[in-house]
Amino acid sequence: MLNFLQHLTFWDWLALGTLLLILEVFGAGGYLLWIGVAAAGVGIITYVIPALPWALQFVLFAVLSVLSAVLWWRRQRNAGKISDQPGLNDRGSELLGRQFALHEAISSGRGKIKAGDTLWLVSGPDLPVGSAVRVTGQNGVLLLVEPIK
Template structure:
């Protein structure tokens, strides 16, 4: 076994890189991607510099694995791309500021308003059915309203 490790060829590194990339496809969450790329890079370096010793190969593999992972992590953190639809997946935020008709009277702070073809629970001051209210906020899926 030790003799095999002392005589690693560039094919061995490329095969390791390929195996790691294939395993990444099965859902490793990105961890094996960078190690696979690092192994392939060591294979290319070993091809270009054939007398490269095992110690240098392993050191290159470790350093390249860490560098590629850190590079990607920093790139992901710094992207900070804002969405063109900031309220996406935040149900109800599009209703803030709009006015609706009270469907079921608000009694003791609770009632319902009709929004489109649905009915939403609301909290606010006591208001009779048929009155207009404006949505001023959101608590989970319950709209906070004020009388218009």
């Protein structure tokens, strides 16, 4: 075993990196991706510096594995920043506080309003068609309304 370690070549590292990347394809959830990239990186370094001792190759592999995983983790953590358009995928939130006339009467707690060119399902107290209502909340695609007095 020691003989094998003392004669590691860049092909060995590239093979390990390829194997890890193939295993990643089968659903490792990203864990093997960065270790495989690190192994390929050590393979490239070993190609450039073929006389690199095997112990240093393993240290490089460990450092590159941790470094690449930490950098990716930090990038992913920062990717969840607050959007400059917070209501982009929440169309009903832009209607909160606005007033509308009922397009269909609220009967048994359900009715409809027309906002722009869209009919919205609303929930509130029973009211006749044309009554003025204010949007007070949202529950999925259902808008919560109250009558305007």
